[in-house]
Amino acid sequence: MPVLVVTPGEPAGIGPDILLQTVATGQHPPLVAIADPDLMTQRAAMLGVKVRCEVIDDSFFEQPTHAPGYLPILPVTLETPVTPSQLNPANGAYVIRTLDKAIDLCLSGQASALVTGPVHKGVINDSGLAFTGHTEYLRDRSNTDDVVMMLATEGLRVALVTTHLPLKDVSGAITGDLLKRVTRILHHALIKDFGCPAPSILVTGLNPHAGEDGHLGREEIDIIQPALASLADEGIPTRGPLPADTLFQPHYLDTADAVLAMYHDQGLPVLKYKGFGNAVNITLGLPFIRTSVDHGTALDLAATGRADTGSLKVALDTAWSMATTREQTHA
Numbered sequence: 001m002p003v004l005v006v007t008p009g010e011p012a013g014i015g016p017d018i019l020l021q022t023v024a025t026g027q028h029p030p031l032v033a034i035a036d037p038d039l040m041t042q043r044a045a046m047l048g049v050k051v052r053c054e055v056i057d058d059s060f061f062e063q064p065t066h067a068p069g070y071l072p073i074l075p076v077t078l079e080t081p082v083t084p085s086q087l088n089p090a091n092g093a094y095v096i097r098t099l100d101k102a103i104d105l106c107l108s109g110q111a112s113a114l115v116t117g118p119v120h121k122g123v124i125n126d127s128g129l130a131f132t133g134h135t136e137y138l139r140d141r142s143n144t145d146d147v148v149m150m151l152a153t154e155g156l157r158v159a160l161v162t163t164h165l166p167l168k169d170v171s172g173a174i175t176g177d178l179l180k181r182v183t184r185i186l187h188h189a190l191i192k193d194f195g196c197p198a199p200s201i202l203v204t205g206l207n208p209h210a211g212e213d214g215h216l217g218r219e220e221i222d223i224i225q226p227a228l229a230s231l232a233d234e235g236i237p238t239r240g241p242l243p244a245d246t247l248f249q250p251h252y253l254d255t256a257d258a259v260l261a262m263y264h265d266q267g268l269p270v271l272k273y274k275g276f277g278n279a280v281n282i283t284l285g286l287p288f289i290r291t292s293v294d295h296g297t298a299l300d301l302a303a304t305g306r307a308d309t310g311s312l313k314v315a316l317d318t319a320w321s322m323a324t325t326r327e328q329t330h331a
């Protein structure tokens with residue numbers, strides 16, 4: 001039986017809450033939490049949810065059990081006690097240790113997929129650990145050259161050429177080589193994991209109106225068009241560069257499997273406007289499956305019981321679907 005490992009993320013945020021609330025429903029795939037057991041037990045009490053938290057060890061994966069309201073926990077101890085809603089840099093190392101344990105279990109094949117709760121990038125950096133996001137951390141920690149961030153909701157998938165970069169650095173980071181590597185990963189994943197035998201990929205431009213024939217920027221002419229032509233020559237057809245402001249409409253999207261946007265805030269606001277709370281973040285190109293929620297730590301809602309579990313449910317179900325499909329096809 002495939003088993004997912006779940007890292008609840010920032011302990012002062014809603015990550016522990018949404019996991020406990022989801023487990024309480026019993027409507028989720030088999031999973032193991034990697035977290036501090038006391039944190040989870042205390043948060044369950046604060047929320048008033050009935051979940052039986054049990055400390056397990058790695059041998060659990062040899063004979064996993066799954067039952068409604070049951071949360072097996074591989075223990076990782078907090079650095080310092082947590083007050084909900086209050087970030088504490090002292091626990092930055094805790095968050096990273098939960099991720100490291102999860103990555104090891106996925107790389108060893110004991111766990112079938114990783115599902116991550118939201119982390120607070122700022123407080124991890126404040127703790128003295130350089131961290132731009134899970135996507136980059138998982139790439140580096142698994143010695144993978146390139147990964148691609150893709151968010152998906154009903155009717156729309158958006159992948160990104162660049163991820164957590166300051167806007168001033170985006171143009172310089174977009175090279176023809178990067179664009180080709182990212183597009184190949186996206187194309188392969190759409191075929192392998194998302195049932196798109198001949199993927200239709202729309203590519204945005206970088207500049208307003210995709211550069212307006214060079215009058216509003218030259219990246220489209222100098223970098224994007226030649227890269228897309230080269231990809232077409234190797235059997236990866238795409239459509240673009242298209243103006244990002246007019247691309248997100250049925251005329252284009254109805255026949256597309258994914259949109260490839262040049263940078264974070266070009267693509268993700270559209271995706272989140274369409275599907276916030278019902279979307280999943282998937283890291284393509286890793287040696288294991290990883291999905292995540294579409295939202296952040298929502299410190300304002302921690303321990304209130306008002307956090308919506310919708311995106312975690314989509315993240316769990318997507319990871320499970322990918323894991324079972326790969327298991328059946330031995331991919």
Ligand SMILES: NC(=O)c1ccc[n+]([C@@H]2O[C@H](COP(=O)([O-])OP(=O)(O)OC[C@H]3O[C@@H](n4cnc5c(N)ncnc54)[C@H](O)[C@@H]3O)[C@@H](O)[C@H]2O)c1
Pocket residue numbers: 009014116117118119120121122134281292293294295296297298299300301306307308309
């Ligand atoms: N997957 C991740 O690890 C991830 C994703 C996005 C943001 N973040 C991080 O989260 C931190 C806070 O980011 P932010 O404030 O921009 O975004 P946020 O998603 O934490 O909050 C934005 C708004 O949405 C609400 N919200 C978020 N999730 C909700 C849920 N499940 N149910 C109901 N309401 C919800 C919040 O209350 C808030 O009003 C940042 O450090 C950011 O980097 C992490």
Ligand SMILES: N[C@H](C(=O)O)[C@H](O)COP(=O)(O)O
Pocket residue numbers: 132133134135136264268281292293294295
């Ligand atoms: N870019 C993501 C989003 O907007 O949902 C988020 O920052 C999480 O990214 P990681 O999965 O790399 O932490």
